[in-house]
Amino acid sequence: MxxxxxxxxxxxxxxxEPMHGWGITERIAQWSESVLQPGQGTLYRALYPLEKQDFxxxxxxxxxxxxxxxxxxxxxRGRR
Numbered sequence: 390m391x392x393x394x395x396x397x398x399x400x401x402x403x404x405x406e407p408m409h410g411w412g413i414t415e416r417i418a419q420w421s422e423s424v425l426q427p428g429q430g431t432l433y434r435a436l437y438p439l440e441k442q443d444f445x446x447x448x449x450x451x452x453x454x455x456x457x458x459x460x461x462x463x464x465x466r467g468r469r
Contacts, residue, residue, distance in 0.1 A: 395427060395435045400444060400467055407462035409452065410436065436461060443467075 402408070402416045410432055418426045427435075439445045444467035450460045 395431065396439060396444075398425065399432070399435055399439065400463065403445060403461060403463045403467070407460045409450075409458040409460050411458075413461065439467070 398417050398420075399413060402413050402420075408416070410429060414427060414429065414432055436445065436447075440447055440461075443464055445461050446464055447459045447461050449457055452458050
């Protein structure tokens, strides 16, 4: 994957709604018809700098199956 491509795909995935890491991975795989399947380690290495640069923010929430997970959402800067 070209440098920066995963960042752009993550931002695109978060345009619709906030979601946790597993949901982001699933959405990317779905959109790319399973051509792109970033591993969890790869995804989280991309999320940290995006949050540090204020493109996304995160917060702890409870998932539909009552588990605690960090949800990511776009900031105004990330939307631009």
